[in-house]
Each structure stands twice: as C-alpha cells, then as structure tokens.
Amino acid sequence: MMKRLIYIAIFSLLLFSCKEDIQHAEKIDSYPEIYPDYIGVTIPMNIAPLNFTVDSSDYSSLELKILAGNEVAFQEEYKNNIDIPQSAWQDLLAKNCSDSIQFEVSVKKADQWFQYKPFSMYVSPDSIDYGIVYRLISPGYETYSKMGIYERELSGYNQRPLFENTQVTKSCVNCHTFNRGNPQQQSIHIRGAQGATIIKTNGETKILESANDSILASCMYPFWHPSGKYIAYSTNKVRQTFHTTATDLIETFDEASDLLVYDIENNTLLTSDLISGSSFETFPAFSADGKTLYFASAAHKDLPRELKETFYNICSISFDPETGIFGNKVDTVVNLAIDRKSATLPRASYDGKYLMYNKINYGSFPMYHTDADLWLLDLNSGETRPLNEVNSAYSDGYHNWSSNSRWFVFESRRDGDLFARPYFSHIDENGNVGKPFMLPQQNPDEYYQDLFYAYNTVEFVTGKVPFNARKVEKELMQPDREEMLFERK
Amino acid sequence: MMTKPKRIFKFFPGLAFWGIVVLFFGLVYPYHVAFHEQYQLFLFSGQYFIELLSIPGGGADYIARFLTQFFLFPWLGAGIIASVLTLIQILFLRIIRLFTHSNSLVNTIVSFVPSIAIMAFLCDENAMLSLPIALLFALSASLTCMQIPKNTTRSICGVLLFPVLFWIAGSASIIFVALLLLHEILLNQYKFSIPKWIAVFSVFVLYVYAVLLASQLLVSYPLSRVLNGINYYRYPDFMPFIKNVALLLFVSISFLTILIHRVIKKEQMIWASIVLFLLVFGGGTGLIISKVDTAKEEAFAYNYMARMHQWNAIIQKAEKNPPVSSLASTCVNLALAKTGQLGNHMFQFPQYDKLESLLPKYQRDMMTPLFAGEVYYHLGMVNTAHRLAVEAMESIPDYQKSARCYKRIAEVSIINGNYKTARKYLNVLEETLFYRKWAKRAETLLFNDESVNKHPEFGSLRKNRIDEDFFFNADEQDIILALLLKKNSTNRVAFEYLMAYKLLERDITGFIKFFSLGDGISYFSIPVHFQEALTVLWSSQNKPLNEIPWEIDTRISNNMKAFIAEYNSVTDKKLLADKFGDTYWYYLLCEKDNK
Known part of the structure; x- marks a missing residue:
C-alpha cells in the first residue's frame, strides 16, 4: 500500500x-x-x-x-x-x-x-454532404494501371471501392457523376474491350454503348439535368502532347469536340448544329433550373500546332426540358478569349446564384496547367472575379458544388508534387469564400506521403452510393449493350 | 546408419539438378532473371505487406517479390530459382515416397518432372516466381497433413487448412486438396466403397468451389482470375498452358508412380528407372530448349547493360554477335554515343527500321519505353525520359510499380528541381533493399541547386535541358536534337545522335546543314562515317575529292573510289557487303531498311 x-x-x-x-x-x-x-x-x-x-x-x-x-x-x-x-x-x-x-x-x-x-x-452551420466519390489514378501520360472509383464519407475516414479496374481487365473507369449528389441517379463510364456507359436512375440500370457512327467518339464529361431525365455529354477526340520544359509536363487537348444531351427515357442523343459544328465545345453543365446548358467553346484550330493559340470561352444555349429542343443562338457568358486566355469547366451552383469556372492560359484542360485558377461569376450581377481565397500557385480546378451550394470541392496540386488532392471551401450567402481545407485523414502526413494516386473528378454525394460491383462486372462481361439513338434537333 | 557414399548419393540428384538450373539461369538466361527485378518494387513496409496479404495468393506473392529483388544480380537470382525448384522436387519426392512406401530410384526420377515443367514455365519472362512459391506452400502443407497419424485430426486439419492455404498461396493450393484426397483413397482407412469415395470427392470439389466463391466477397477480382492465380503470371488475361500442366503433373505423376510400383516387379525396376530417366531428362531438356527465346534474352541483356551504364560491355557484346533486334541496336547506338564512337562505328552494326535503332518511337508496352527512355535521358531530354519511365511502369500488366522507374522519376525530378516530387519517390526507394543507399545519397541533393549543378550526372543533364518550351514531336526529333545542341554546344551525345539521325534518314543535305553545330565539340579528327557522308556530298556536286574543304583521311577517299568502282561494276549490290558493309556508302546505296 x-x-x-x-x-x-x-x-x-x-x-x-x-x-x-x-x-x-x-x-x-x-x-x-x-x-x-x-x-x-x-x-x-x-x-x-x-x-x-x-x-x-x-x-x-x-x-x-x-x-x-x-x-x-x-x-x-x-x-x-x-x-x-x-x-x-x-x-x-x-x-x-x-x-x-x-x-x-x-x-x-x-x-x-x-x-x-x-x-x-x-x-x-452549413453542413456538407454525406461524402464524395472520386477516381484514384496514378498520374500518368497515355497508359494507366490500377485505378478505381471510391466513395469516402466526410464525417469519418472510411473509403470504400465502388469499382476497381482489376475487375475487368485493362479497363479504365471514369466520368462518374450524380444528379446533384443524389446517389440514386448515377452515370459511370467503363472504357476498354468490355466498356460501357452505365446509367442508374429510379432503380433501373442501363448498360449502354455510348459511341456510334454519328458522333465523334464515346460520350464523356456527363452532367445530369436537374429533372433526372437528361444527361449532357460532350464527345471528344482527346489527344495528348508533351512539353519539353519542366513546369508543365503534359498537355491534353481535343482534336474535335461536340455536345450532346442524352434523353434517358427515349434512349436518344440530342444535339443541334450550334453545339456540334466545326468549333470545339466541351464540358457541358446545366443551370440550376435546367433551362440553360453552359459549356466551354473555342474556334477550331489546327492542334497541337496552334494549341497555345486556342482560347475557350464559357458559352450557353437554352434548352427546353419538355421538348428536348435547344435554343437558336449561343451566348457568350464569359469571354476570356478576348484577353488571349481560356475559360473552361463551367459549373453552376444549384441555388442558381453562381457559375464557377477555370481560367487557364490556353486550351481546355486545367489539370496540368500550373496557371489554372478558379473564378466565380455572379449570375445575377454578371460580375466575375478570381477566387483568390482558394487559388494557389499550382493547378486548381475540377470543381463541384455540394447539394446545398454552400461548399465546393476542387482538385489542387498545391502540395507541389504530381498528385492532385481534394480541397473544400465554404461560400456563404453573400458570396464570401472561406480558406479551403484538404480532405482530412487520420494521419494526413503519412497518408498523402504514401499515396501514389491522384484524386480525380471529385463529386459530392448525399448518401451512400448503392453500387453492386460484382453485378456490374458480370453485366460488362456480357456482350449486350443498348445502342444510343441519335437525333439532331 | 547411412554410410557417407550412400548419403552423398541420396543428395546427389537434388544437388545435380540445383547445379544444372543455376547454370541454365546463370549462363543461358541471366537477363531473363534480371528482367523481372525492374518490374517490381518490393518494400519493407507494413502497408506493402498488408496490401499483398489482402488478396488470395498474397503470401506467396510477398515471398516471391522479396526473393525477386535479388534478381538484380542474375547469379543470385539463378541460385534462388534453383533452390525453389529443388525444394519442390524434394517435397514432392517425400510425398510420393509416402504414397509408394518406397525409396526407389523411380520415385527420385519422376519427382523431377513437376520441377522441370515449372522451370519451363519460368523460361517465360512473364511467369512469376509466385507460382513455385505457392507450390512450396501447398506441398509443405500436404506433407505435414499426410503425416498426421490420426484420421480425424488429419481430415479436420485438411479441411481447415485449405482456406488458409488458399489465401496465402492462391489457387495452386488446389493441389493440396488433390494430393490429400489421393492420399486418403490410397490409405483407405475409412474402408469406403467407390460410390462413397465419389461422394467424398464431390463434397471436396464443392468445398473448394465454396472457398473460391467466398473469396469473391473480399476481393475486386473476377472469379476466373482468382482461379487462375492472381499473380502467377504478369498478364492477367492469359495463362500459359504449361502452368496448368505443371499443376496436373503433381497428381498424375503421383498416380503413375503408384501404378508403376504396383505393376512392375522389383527386379524390373532398374529397367523402368533407366527408361524413365531417359524420358524425364531427355523430354525435360527438349521442353526447356523449346522454351528458350534467345532473341529476347539478347534484348534483355542489352537493356540490362544500358541500365547499368556498361557501355563497353555492350559494344563488346555487339562485336561478338551483331544485335538482331532494333531495341538491342538502340542500346548499341547509345553505348557508341556515350563512348564517343557513334560517328566512327555505327555502321559496323545493323541499323533496324531506319530511325528506330536510334530513337525508338513510343509503344504502349512495358519494354520499349525503358529502352527509349535511356536514350532520351542521356541526351538530356529528361522530360521525355520521365514520360517514358511513367509509361513503362503504368504498362506493367499486373499493376506493380517499378523500382527502376521510380529511380528514373526521382532522377528527373531532381534535375528539373521538382524536389517535392523527388522526395516522394526517394522516400519509397528508401524502403527497398538495393535502392536505399542511392536514395539516401540523392536525398542530400534536394532543395540544394548548387549541389545538383555540381553533381557529375545530374548537373550536366540539367545544363543540357532545352529552355524553350514546345511540344514533343516524334517525327521532328532532328529539330529537338539541334535545340539540345543550341542549348549546350558541347553536348557530344546530342551531336552524334543528330548526325546519325540525318545519316540514317539518308538526308545528306540535312546532315551538312547541322554539321557545323558540332564546332564546339573537340574531335581529334572528323568521325569516319561523317567523313564518308562528306565525301558523298562533295562527289554528288561533281567536284574532285582532293578539293574537299574538310580534313578527309586518305584511306577514306581511296576507299570511296574503290567503292564507286565496285558499285558500278556489280549488279548484286549485296556483294559489296563484305568489303564495304561497315561504311555509310553501303548503307546509303545498297542497304534496304531492315525490318
């Protein structure tokens, strides 16, 4: 004692x-x-x-x-x-x-x-959505090895794979998207010999062949219409070229690109001459009310020779959700080409107030541009400004809004290496933007140091994503694919 | 007690086999052995261990990859492969001795059959060591289980051990179930009738299938891959036939041996042994010979030597046997340029596919970018070298990472001053056995531009880099080479490559246009092939050779006259090969592009 x-x-x-x-x-x-x-x-x-x-x-x-x-x-x-x-x-x-x-x-x-x-x-007091869904991929050039689409809850550290490309040999999984974060309405692309576009909505699953003779290539960069009846895509002939100096290594560009809107119920790809002509159109996104389709557009150039002379603007075209008919004119919403710069990747907030986009020196792909910055357009006042609160000296881009439009997520290489990481930032009702924070981890230093994958296309989800990977694997191994019809309106 | 000669005799077959395998992989196939090492990154880290153990067969993979890192030294690799194959033979011998209750020579001879089949499997550069390691697990477990005397304990042990074994060793553990069943049938202590045995067999098949299906809940691999063995072969959608044959051999040879011992009388066994010996070793030798690919071995040899900067060894090898592929030829050209001999000797060696031997175009595989990457790195086009290292690594079909590529990425990142990226890759290399020391040394250069500038390799490559930003174009590499020279007029490798590029293109006008770019490089005399090209240019202008403004060796001008005379006199231009095959004139006028 x-x-x-x-x-x-x-x-x-x-x-x-x-x-x-x-x-x-x-x-x-x-x-x-x-x-x-x-x-x-x-x-x-x-x-x-x-x-x-x-x-x-x-x-x-x-x-x-x-x-x-x-x-x-x-x-x-x-x-x-x-x-x-x-x-x-x-x-x-x-x-x-x-x-x-x-x-x-x-x-x-x-x-x-x-x-x-x-x-x-x-x-x-503004809560953030349940979680995020993203692709983890090694930052490569033309080839790719292991990758997968993962879901991560934001109130904890749990990450679970939705689909990994070990399940279907040599496949590439990408372009996962949800209708305003609704996990019940999802679209995902699997590329490769067994590739398909998988669309799930209202409990129904479609296994689609998204390429046909009428369009340039497979459908990519999907964006759901708020009604859940349509998905906007672009169809792009994507190419790569490589820099000789140390700052930016890779340049991705579209040799050609057009826009399409997929009518889910009628299994038809809709387009108009105004958005599928000789000029480049890419990265479509619907407005909050679904009556406008935003996209990045540039005049046709001989690429890659004139790549550094290719400047995109943010444009829009009206869209009638009732008839699936596009408007008869294209408006320029953000004109940066006039300053010999590019505006790309438009994303309208779901509350209809803002349009966030990327400003880069040229081209449409921000990820390898150290000059890529986020800009915000106030849709009411028409005022546009750089988001200095969040931008860094490295590439910042591929942004997405949370379902309540109070948070946005973007990918940044501000760690100074090749690996993009997700950052979250708050925007209040007056448009004040908070300093962003990196996706939390139990031991972030160890986690990010050991992680040799980059985060890609980070999307918010409002709940756990119902995804039966084994079932999808089996469906992909079957030869049957529903062909998308095509209609020019 | 066994006498000494008897003991020696007991170990002799195994030792002899071990020696033959070592000699085979050490002398005939050393670069196939080394080939494996560059496509993996074994880490002494808990995370790496856990990652591997999370898939069926991960335990065998872990050990296989641990051993494969020693393949960097081909003789050590040969010793490891031989030891694994010999261990398989010893374990299998003990199993068939249990089956036959005999120490006969027949058992010893046939016990080599599966090992020979696996050796043939390993002759394929994409066959992984995981399979033989998995077999070691399966055979050890089989032997241990079979030696349990109590029937119930043995049966329970077999049933419980299989899922564990399956998770550690992968689908090769199916032979554990097969051998155990065979053992039980032979022992027949349960006194089952044939229908009962069929029922037992069916139950076991269902059990194995259930374990396989259960694994599907835990892994992101299709059932077919789990069944084939996730990491037994580098390509996921292919499995060589010989692998399944090798697995079947364990059961079929066991069965055959039992049959031989039951059918053949004791006094006839010696004859059976002789016949079997001839069949096994004759057939085995034939099988191995049929699997040997000398062209690949040659390419791997050049690749290994280029990686190790063994420039003189490359040239000596090429002098003995001219390279037979464009990739091998790429290494020879690089070695010549690195030793300042490209302009003197390149046409002594075959040049394939026009420029492919010089600057191979990128192909989506794990091999070509490694060859090409070495060239671009030594030229000073480090961004292209970086790209090719990443492409090579990302092309590894089993999704492994590569220590060699990690090292190259770290090197380029240091040269480019991307120190944060370099540190990330160096940190990983510090968790390896053979790259740790290098990584530690390289780490001292980080965030220290002055030290990098002074570094003998990184400093000069940093100096060679092009300042001007433009997009890489594989069809305009002469312009890129000229820009390299514009940046550093003493970049001799770039100059020799530029000249060689124009020579191989048969573009004499282009050759002379860029020739003056080499003014900054001190040559004792103009390299032979450049002199040959200059004489062609001069002669094509119908000017007398004695008025040529460059310093041309008399021997070369005389040789040219002789070449022209003979060229005009023969119809079959190939006849000039003996005398003029190593000249630019012959390449220019007589040689069609090798394909």
Missing part, C-alpha cells in the same frame, strides 16, 4: 512538473507550420477531425489544446501526428457551431516547451 502511494506521489509530481513546464512555455509569435494547412479555415459542422502534423522534426513531443471561448475543450499530448478522437471532435463542433475554435499548439524541444500563436477554425 505504501509502495503504491509512493508511486502515485512520484507520478503526480512528474505530471505536475510537466504541466508546470508547459505553463512556462516560451511563446513564439508565429503560427505553427502544419500539414495540411488548416490555419484559419472554415469547416462544416459534420466533418471528420482535421488531424495534422507540425512541420518540424526537432521536437520530442507536442501538445494540442483546443479552446472554445475561454474554456479548454480538448487537450492532449502527442508524439507527432495530432489525432483527435472522433467523438470529442463531433461534440466540439456541435457545441461551437457558428463560432470559432482556437488551436493552441506547443512543442517540446530539448526539455523546453514552446507555444505557437493560436490559430482558429470557423465552424460553419
């Missing part, structure tokens, strides 16, 4: 002396360098714990204190990676909704504690 008391006394003394140490920590007048950079970000109240590491190797331990108001809401000592328990985190976010929480980081170097300037995160 006596022995035990002595142990307790020694332990208490040690603990006390440690606390004593940290209370006398030397203050550092700068924020800690943390990975990922979560300093000053706006986060949804239903996001997984934003764990991080301090970018320094010369400390023996570190301490995290989370302050809510003036109270210490969480305190823990770590060796390196800060790993906040999920229940404590959720509790913390729930209690501090619409408020900021402060993160106080201290590090111990050679028996001396140093305390960094506390940083904050703002907990937005």
Whole structure:
C-alpha cells in the first residue's frame, strides 16, 4: 500500500512538473507550420477531425489544446501526428457551431516547451454532404494501371471501392457523376474491350454503348439535368502532347469536340448544329433550373500546332426540358478569349446564384496547367472575379458544388508534387469564400506521403452510393449493350 | 546408419539438378532473371505487406517479390530459382515416397518432372516466381497433413487448412486438396466403397468451389482470375498452358508412380528407372530448349547493360554477335554515343527500321519505353525520359510499380528541381533493399541547386535541358536534337545522335546543314562515317575529292573510289557487303531498311 502511494506521489509530481513546464512555455509569435494547412479555415459542422502534423522534426513531443471561448475543450499530448478522437471532435463542433475554435499548439524541444500563436477554425452551420466519390489514378501520360472509383464519407475516414479496374481487365473507369449528389441517379463510364456507359436512375440500370457512327467518339464529361431525365455529354477526340520544359509536363487537348444531351427515357442523343459544328465545345453543365446548358467553346484550330493559340470561352444555349429542343443562338457568358486566355469547366451552383469556372492560359484542360485558377461569376450581377481565397500557385480546378451550394470541392496540386488532392471551401450567402481545407485523414502526413494516386473528378454525394460491383462486372462481361439513338434537333 | 557414399548419393540428384538450373539461369538466361527485378518494387513496409496479404495468393506473392529483388544480380537470382525448384522436387519426392512406401530410384526420377515443367514455365519472362512459391506452400502443407497419424485430426486439419492455404498461396493450393484426397483413397482407412469415395470427392470439389466463391466477397477480382492465380503470371488475361500442366503433373505423376510400383516387379525396376530417366531428362531438356527465346534474352541483356551504364560491355557484346533486334541496336547506338564512337562505328552494326535503332518511337508496352527512355535521358531530354519511365511502369500488366522507374522519376525530378516530387519517390526507394543507399545519397541533393549543378550526372543533364518550351514531336526529333545542341554546344551525345539521325534518314543535305553545330565539340579528327557522308556530298556536286574543304583521311577517299568502282561494276549490290558493309556508302546505296 505504501509502495503504491509512493508511486502515485512520484507520478503526480512528474505530471505536475510537466504541466508546470508547459505553463512556462516560451511563446513564439508565429503560427505553427502544419500539414495540411488548416490555419484559419472554415469547416462544416459534420466533418471528420482535421488531424495534422507540425512541420518540424526537432521536437520530442507536442501538445494540442483546443479552446472554445475561454474554456479548454480538448487537450492532449502527442508524439507527432495530432489525432483527435472522433467523438470529442463531433461534440466540439456541435457545441461551437457558428463560432470559432482556437488551436493552441506547443512543442517540446530539448526539455523546453514552446507555444505557437493560436490559430482558429470557423465552424460553419452549413453542413456538407454525406461524402464524395472520386477516381484514384496514378498520374500518368497515355497508359494507366490500377485505378478505381471510391466513395469516402466526410464525417469519418472510411473509403470504400465502388469499382476497381482489376475487375475487368485493362479497363479504365471514369466520368462518374450524380444528379446533384443524389446517389440514386448515377452515370459511370467503363472504357476498354468490355466498356460501357452505365446509367442508374429510379432503380433501373442501363448498360449502354455510348459511341456510334454519328458522333465523334464515346460520350464523356456527363452532367445530369436537374429533372433526372437528361444527361449532357460532350464527345471528344482527346489527344495528348508533351512539353519539353519542366513546369508543365503534359498537355491534353481535343482534336474535335461536340455536345450532346442524352434523353434517358427515349434512349436518344440530342444535339443541334450550334453545339456540334466545326468549333470545339466541351464540358457541358446545366443551370440550376435546367433551362440553360453552359459549356466551354473555342474556334477550331489546327492542334497541337496552334494549341497555345486556342482560347475557350464559357458559352450557353437554352434548352427546353419538355421538348428536348435547344435554343437558336449561343451566348457568350464569359469571354476570356478576348484577353488571349481560356475559360473552361463551367459549373453552376444549384441555388442558381453562381457559375464557377477555370481560367487557364490556353486550351481546355486545367489539370496540368500550373496557371489554372478558379473564378466565380455572379449570375445575377454578371460580375466575375478570381477566387483568390482558394487559388494557389499550382493547378486548381475540377470543381463541384455540394447539394446545398454552400461548399465546393476542387482538385489542387498545391502540395507541389504530381498528385492532385481534394480541397473544400465554404461560400456563404453573400458570396464570401472561406480558406479551403484538404480532405482530412487520420494521419494526413503519412497518408498523402504514401499515396501514389491522384484524386480525380471529385463529386459530392448525399448518401451512400448503392453500387453492386460484382453485378456490374458480370453485366460488362456480357456482350449486350443498348445502342444510343441519335437525333439532331 | 547411412554410410557417407550412400548419403552423398541420396543428395546427389537434388544437388545435380540445383547445379544444372543455376547454370541454365546463370549462363543461358541471366537477363531473363534480371528482367523481372525492374518490374517490381518490393518494400519493407507494413502497408506493402498488408496490401499483398489482402488478396488470395498474397503470401506467396510477398515471398516471391522479396526473393525477386535479388534478381538484380542474375547469379543470385539463378541460385534462388534453383533452390525453389529443388525444394519442390524434394517435397514432392517425400510425398510420393509416402504414397509408394518406397525409396526407389523411380520415385527420385519422376519427382523431377513437376520441377522441370515449372522451370519451363519460368523460361517465360512473364511467369512469376509466385507460382513455385505457392507450390512450396501447398506441398509443405500436404506433407505435414499426410503425416498426421490420426484420421480425424488429419481430415479436420485438411479441411481447415485449405482456406488458409488458399489465401496465402492462391489457387495452386488446389493441389493440396488433390494430393490429400489421393492420399486418403490410397490409405483407405475409412474402408469406403467407390460410390462413397465419389461422394467424398464431390463434397471436396464443392468445398473448394465454396472457398473460391467466398473469396469473391473480399476481393475486386473476377472469379476466373482468382482461379487462375492472381499473380502467377504478369498478364492477367492469359495463362500459359504449361502452368496448368505443371499443376496436373503433381497428381498424375503421383498416380503413375503408384501404378508403376504396383505393376512392375522389383527386379524390373532398374529397367523402368533407366527408361524413365531417359524420358524425364531427355523430354525435360527438349521442353526447356523449346522454351528458350534467345532473341529476347539478347534484348534483355542489352537493356540490362544500358541500365547499368556498361557501355563497353555492350559494344563488346555487339562485336561478338551483331544485335538482331532494333531495341538491342538502340542500346548499341547509345553505348557508341556515350563512348564517343557513334560517328566512327555505327555502321559496323545493323541499323533496324531506319530511325528506330536510334530513337525508338513510343509503344504502349512495358519494354520499349525503358529502352527509349535511356536514350532520351542521356541526351538530356529528361522530360521525355520521365514520360517514358511513367509509361513503362503504368504498362506493367499486373499493376506493380517499378523500382527502376521510380529511380528514373526521382532522377528527373531532381534535375528539373521538382524536389517535392523527388522526395516522394526517394522516400519509397528508401524502403527497398538495393535502392536505399542511392536514395539516401540523392536525398542530400534536394532543395540544394548548387549541389545538383555540381553533381557529375545530374548537373550536366540539367545544363543540357532545352529552355524553350514546345511540344514533343516524334517525327521532328532532328529539330529537338539541334535545340539540345543550341542549348549546350558541347553536348557530344546530342551531336552524334543528330548526325546519325540525318545519316540514317539518308538526308545528306540535312546532315551538312547541322554539321557545323558540332564546332564546339573537340574531335581529334572528323568521325569516319561523317567523313564518308562528306565525301558523298562533295562527289554528288561533281567536284574532285582532293578539293574537299574538310580534313578527309586518305584511306577514306581511296576507299570511296574503290567503292564507286565496285558499285558500278556489280549488279548484286549485296556483294559489296563484305568489303564495304561497315561504311555509310553501303548503307546509303545498297542497304534496304531492315525490318
């Protein structure tokens, strides 16, 4: 008994002396360098714990204190990676909704504690969707190896494969999309000898052959019509060429491209001369009300010779969902060609307020352009501006809106390597955009360092995606494909 | 107790087989062995281990890949392959001894049959070591189970062990079930009638099928691939016939051996042994010879030597036996350029498909980009080398990564100053056995431009890079080579490639247009083939050779006169090959493009 008391006394003394140490920590007048950079970000109240590491190797331990108001809401000592328990985190976010929480980081170097300037995160009351669906692919050139489409819940770290290309040999899986994040309405492409376009809507599955003699190539870059009756596609003759200098390695371009709208019920691809002529049209997206089809368009050029002279604008054409008839004129919504720049990848917010797009120096593919930035067009005022709050010196693009239009996700190579990672940013009702945060992981440093796949085409989903990969595999192995009909209106 | 000579005799067959296999893979097929190593990236990391163990056969794959990393050294690889095959033979011998209750020579002889079949399987450069390792697991498990004396324990052990074995070794573990069933039938301690045995057999078939189906819940592979063995062969949609033959042999040979021991009398066994010996080793030798592909071995040899920068060894090899493929020829040209001899000796060796021997065009496979990538790297076109390393790696059909390609990506990233990317790849290489040291050294260069600039290889390649951005065009590589020279007028490899490019194109006008770009390179005398081209140009203008403005060796001008005289006198121009086959004139006028 006596022995035990002595142990307790020694332990208490040690603990006390440690606390004593940290209370006398030397203050550092700068924020800690943390990975990922979560300093000053706006986060949804239903996001997984934003764990991080301090970018320094010369400390023996570190301490995290989370302050809510003036109270210490969480305190823990770590060796390196800060790993906040999920229940404590959720509790913390729930209690501090619409408020900021402060993160106080201290590090111990050679028996001396140093305390960094506390940083904050703002907990937005706007919730984010259930999860995201994305493709993981090695950043390659023309060939590809293992890849898959995965679903990841955002309130935790669970990732599950929806379909991996080990299931159908030599296949390429891509262009997964959902109608405003609705997992019940999905479209996915599988390319290769057993390839098909799979469309699931209202519990019905269609296995389609999306290429035919009337169109340039297979249908790609799908975008659902809000009614769920149509899917807009472009059909592109995609080519690649390669730079000789170190900054940008790859250039992807369309030798030719047209737009199509697929009428699901009548199994017919609809188009008009205005969107399938000699000029390039790509990356279609419907407006919130489904009455306008936005797309990127450029005058026809001899590619790749004139690639650096190919400038896209964001254009639109009206669309009548009742009849499937396009309007008789194309409007230019964003004209960057006039400044010898390109505007591409239009994505209208579902609340009808904004149109987000990519600005790049030329061409239509932003992913390998270090100059790719996100821009926002206010559809009411017509005012357009760069999203300086989120843009980096690296490629930022392939954005998508959450179902409530309060969050957007985009891919960025700001880590400085070849691998694109998803970032999320908040936009409030007045159009104020928050600093983006990287997709959280249990141990982000280790996870992203070890991950040799890039995130590709990140889409929000409002719930778990019902996807029976084994059934799809069996269906793909069958030769039967429903041919899409074609109609020029 | 066994006497010493008897003990030696006991081990002799196995040892002799081991020696033959080592000699075969070490002398005849060393570069097939090394070929494997470049298409994998074995990591000493928990994540890598878990990733592999998450698929059926992953345990065997893990061990196979661990062993394959030693194939970087072909003799070591040959020793490993020989040891695995010999172990299979020893285990199988012990199994058939259990079946026949005999130590006869017949058993010893036939025990080599599956190992020989697997050796033939391994002669295919895409056959993976995973299959023989999986067989080792299956045979060891079979032997262990068979030696359990108690019937119930043995049966339970067999039933329970199969799913575990299946997960570790993959579908090759089906032979475990087959051998165990055969053992039980022979032992017949249950005194079952034939219909009962058929019922037992059916139950086992269903059980095996159920295990296979159950695996489908856990993996993203179709049933056919799981059944074929996910990683026994590099190409997922193909499996050589010999693999299934090898598996069948374990059961059929067991059955045959039992039959021989029951039918053939003891005094006739010696004759049976002689006949079997001749059949097994005669047939085995024939089988192996039929599987040997010397053309591939040659290409792999050049590829290995180019990778290891063994330029003189490449030239010596080509001098002994001229390369028979354009890929091999690519390596010879590179070796000549690296040693400053391309302009003097390139036409001593065959040049295939016009420019393909010089700068091979990209093809979507895992081989060609590796060959071509070496050339572009040494020229200073590091972005193209980067692309080809990525393309080669992404083309690996079983989706493995490549340590060789990771190294090249890291190298190019360092040269380009993309240090974050370089660090990512170096961190992985630090988890390997044979690239760790190099990666550690390379890491010291990161974020230190001065050190990179001073580095003997990276520094000079950084200096050679083109500043001007344009899109790579495989049909206009002469322009790219000229730009390389414009950037660094002392880039001798680029100059010799540019000249060789024009010579191979038979474009003398282009040759002379770019010839002055080599003014910055110090040559003792103008390289022989360049002199030959200059004499052609001069002669085509009907000017006397003694007025030629370049310093032409008298021997070359005399030789040219002799060539013209003989060229005009013979109708079959191929007759000039003996005397002038190593000259540019012969290539220009007599040789059709080799295909």
